[in-house]
Amino acid sequence: MTTQPDWIAVDWGTSQLRLWQMAGDGTVLDRAESPEGMGRLTPSQFEPVLLRLLGDLPRRDTPLPVIICGMAGARQGWAEAPYVRTPCAPPGLAQALRVPGTDPRLAVHILPGVAQDSPADVMRGEETQVAGFLALNPRFDGVICLPGTHSKWVHVSAGEIVSFRSYMTGEIFALLSGQSVLRHGLAEGWDEAAFAAGVDQAMARPSGFAGDLFTLRAEGLLHGLDGAAARARLSGLLIGMELAAAKPYWLGQNVALLGASGLVAHYRTALEAQGLPVLIADADRMTLEGLKSARTPKEA
Amino acid sequence: MTTQPDWIAVDWGTSQLRLWQMAGDGTVLDRAESPEGMGRLTPSQFEPVLLRLLGDLPRRDTPLPVIICGMAGARQGWAEAPYVRTPCAPPGLAQALRVPGTDPRLAVHILPGVAQDSPADVMRGEETQVAGFLALNPRFDGVICLPGTHSKWVHVSAGEIVSFRSYMTGEIFALLSGQSVLRHGLAEGWDEAAFAAGVDQAMARPSGFAGDLFTLRAEGLLHGLDGAAARARLSGLLIGMELAAAKPYWLGQNVALLGASGLVAHYRTALEAQGLPVLIADADRMTLEGLKSARTPKEA
Numbered sequence: 001m002t003t004q005p006d007w008i009a010v011d012w013g014t015s016q017l018r019l020w021q022m023a024g025d026g027t028v029l030d031r032a033e034s035p036e037g038m039g040r041l042t043p044s045q046f047e048p049v050l051l052r053l054l055g056d057l058p059r060r061d062t063p064l065p066v067i068i069c070g071m072a073g074a075r076q077g078w079a080e081a082p083y084v085r086t087p088c089a090p091p092g093l094a095q096a097l098r099v100p101g102t103d104p105r106l107a108v109h110i111l112p113g114v115a116q117d118s119p120a121d122v123m124r125g126e127e128t129q130v131a132g133f134l135a136l137n138p139r140f141d142g143v144i145c146l147p148g149t150h151s152k153w154v155h156v157s158a159g160e161i162v163s164f165r166s167y168m169t170g171e172i173f174a175l176l177s178g179q180s181v182l183r184h185g186l187a188e189g190w191d192e193a194a195f196a197a198g199v200d201q202a203m204a205r206p207s208g209f210a211g212d213l214f215t216l217r218a219e220g221l222l223h224g225l226d227g228a229a230a231r232a233r234l235s236g237l238l239i240g241m242e243l244a245a246a247k248p249y250w251l252g253q254n255v256a257l258l259g260a261s262g263l264v265a266h267y268r269t270a271l272e273a274q275g276l277p278v279l280i281a282d283a284d285r286m287t288l289e290g291l292k293s294a295r296t297p298k299e300a
Numbered sequence: 301m302t303t304q305p306d307w308i309a310v311d312w313g314t315s316q317l318r319l320w321q322m323a324g325d326g327t328v329l330d331r332a333e334s335p336e337g338m339g340r341l342t343p344s345q346f347e348p349v350l351l352r353l354l355g356d357l358p359r360r361d362t363p364l365p366v367i368i369c370g371m372a373g374a375r376q377g378w379a380e381a382p383y384v385r386t387p388c389a390p391p392g393l394a395q396a397l398r399v400p401g402t403d404p405r406l407a408v409h410i411l412p413g414v415a416q417d418s419p420a421d422v423m424r425g426e427e428t429q430v431a432g433f434l435a436l437n438p439r440f441d442g443v444i445c446l447p448g449t450h451s452k453w454v455h456v457s458a459g460e461i462v463s464f465r466s467y468m469t470g471e472i473f474a475l476l477s478g479q480s481v482l483r484h485g486l487a488e489g490w491d492e493a494a495f496a497a498g499v500d501q502a503m504a505r506p507s508g509f510a511g512d513l514f515t516l517r518a519e520g521l522l523h524g525l526d527g528a529a530a531r532a533r534l535s536g537l538l539i540g541m542e543l544a545a546a547k548p549y550w551l552g553q554n555v556a557l558l559g560a561s562g563l564v565a566h567y568r569t570a571l572e573a574q575g576l577p578v579l580i581a582d583a584d585r586m587t588l589e590g591l592k593s594a595r596t597p598k599e600a
Contacts, residue, residue: 075521083522115518115521115522116518117522119511119515119518120515120518120519120521120522120523121514121515121518122517122518122521122522150481150514165511165514166511166514166518167510167511167514168480168481168510168511168513168514169510171480171481172472172476172480172510172513175475175476175479175480176472176475179475179479180468180471180472180475181450181468181471205545206506206507206509207502207506207507207541207544207545208545209506209509209541209545210467210468210469210472210538210541210542210545211419211465211466211467211468211542211545211546213468213472214421214450214465214466214467214468215419215420215421217422218415218416218419218420218421218422218466219420221375221415221420221422222383222415222417222420222422223420238510241507241509241510242510242511244507245505245507245508245509245510245511246511
């Protein structure tokens, strides 16, 4: 007979969900993944997905706590968990939305995202990674960068999210490399020098972006620019423009990078070229640590 | 009985083609349009499309000259018409590619595009609009801006294209407004003040682009930003970034805008806000004038 979980941790994003069955001491008993992200589900479809991933759930005296972070709490998600506003500590169970009307064996809590009034900005999911990082590095004071579809730069001090900014870098890269005229000149692979050149070019002259892009196309047509080099330079131009914009965040700061390993390596290269040492942390692990930390009441 | 044309003018772009049946004195006898642009055709499909649009073509003693500009001359088009290099006058019939093996009633000539070695850049079709503008304004010395999918800024002096730069402004707008997360917050309509604010913001701080985009999304979520205002500001951010990059082209210059009326009006607004008066010309008319001018040998 398998050990029954004491609670369930879930990272429910737009394009996928990851679930961990947890023992009370923080041990992971089992894990599951599914492509049934928020983007594919109507509100009534979330609970059946959750129950299926949990398998045979026995009758219980008290409902099984489920703690969810991410886009499941968006307006188009399972149930809207209103944002908390900066400056604030990463939200915990006390601020979570208890989803009404679920199977009586479950007590489903969705963690809020964090919003900033001016400049207007929002996050859902990244605040939990920040919480995980702070749980493991409680005295960290500085900036956490979370590269991705919508990269975040988060200024953290005294355990609070002070302010943050999002950049559409990853989404713009996906659109340009997959669907624009540039796709004809790109190929898989990587070229570190071309990436560094793109970063330098965009940081030195960010306004040139829309023209630098077309130059990539024209260099392919006229001078036979290699497809992997073109792809790396495109990535460098986008990351360079982000670094130029986020400079007030990182200049002279402690910077920690949280994210998937490949992307984090590129950001690290670009930041170290600016003479900035960075700390690296694994995003998946931080998510789970953040969900664990959300379950634990904070000390005053 | 209808008058037979003396020659045929064709603007064969990526997404459409336009054809004019011309009398020797420059009178338009008939015109046709078709969505059968280069993007939809394999090389062998161009001639049947042309013959169909010409209707009943009688037997002739000498072949009917057909002069084509645009993407039909690209590597993926009907037949590749190699680029001429800057600095150069807009190419005419003498530099055109005579397409071999066509129906003996036709003599098909495809005009070359123009290429620039450094910074690498290319155009196919715009050089003919420039030729048309110069035919009507032979003493023009300054900069011609052709807004569009890949906007061009062309420095013209003494009848030659001296240099030019392309910006992917229109294509980026289409991708972001149609396929990115921003699409959820955009609506049809226009807001002149929001457009002007976007232009100012991007010109003042072009590096902020990827962050300013996400702010549009967040202002929609948090502050109910109107969809038409968001769309106009997105356009303003992109055009502002282009103007910031192209400043060496337009600052203190004569500027002529050639393009579709709606887009030209936005560029005019943005440039006039910089204190720059602009001349406006209709792009369709310039194309036909350019094809007419390509047919006429230039005087030395």
